[in-house]
Amino acid sequence: MSGPYLILALLVAIVFIVITTSKFKLNPFLALIFASYLLAFAAKLPYDKIPTIITQGFGNTLTNIGIVIIAGVIIGTILEKSGAAIKMADTVIKIVGEKRPTLAMSIIGYIVSIPVFCDSGFVILTPLNKALAKRQRLHWLLCQLHYPLDFMQHTF
Numbered sequence: 001m002s003g004p005y006l007i008l009a010l011l012v013a014i015v016f017i018v019i020t021t022s023k024f025k026l027n028p029f030l031a032l033i034f035a036s037y038l039l040a041f042a043a044k045l046p047y048d049k050i051p052t053i054i055t056q057g058f059g060n061t062l063t064n065i066g067i068v069i070i071a072g073v074i075i076g077t078i079l080e081k082s083g084a085a086i087k088m089a090d091t092v093i094k095i096v097g098e099k100r101p102t103l104a105m106s107i108i109g110y111i112v113s114i115p116v117f118c119d120s121g122f123v124i125l126t127p128l129n130k131a132l133a134k135r136q137r138l139h140w141l142l143c144q145l146h147y148p149l150d151f152m153q154h155t156f
Contacts, residue, residue, distance in 0.1 A: 009042035076124045085128050101136040105129055
């Protein structure tokens, strides 16, 4: 297969994942599996080797970052269910002031991103962000724009 064709097939697979998870609410894991098979068929891989290639790919990924993701989800769930994330938000707002909710969420995002994987951070902070924005009478996106920077600083 040629390079441009494979790049186009990859882009189609990415669009497939985004649409099936956002519009049709398909479980992201299933969307990834279906997209992997579609991409393998598009790349004209031997049919009998596709399941092995996909399971090896997922297995290698989980071997490298699986423990980090699982630990992050556990810590994130504890922060969310125990109310620690909301308490943290209230404390930071007291320090930076009621008129700076975006700064408060940025600081909270920075702190939360230390022990958790970025996906878990989004899961924890999005409900907290919406509640804080509603309380401050702001659009929730204003308090969420800094997330990529908060989480990115721990990846390097």
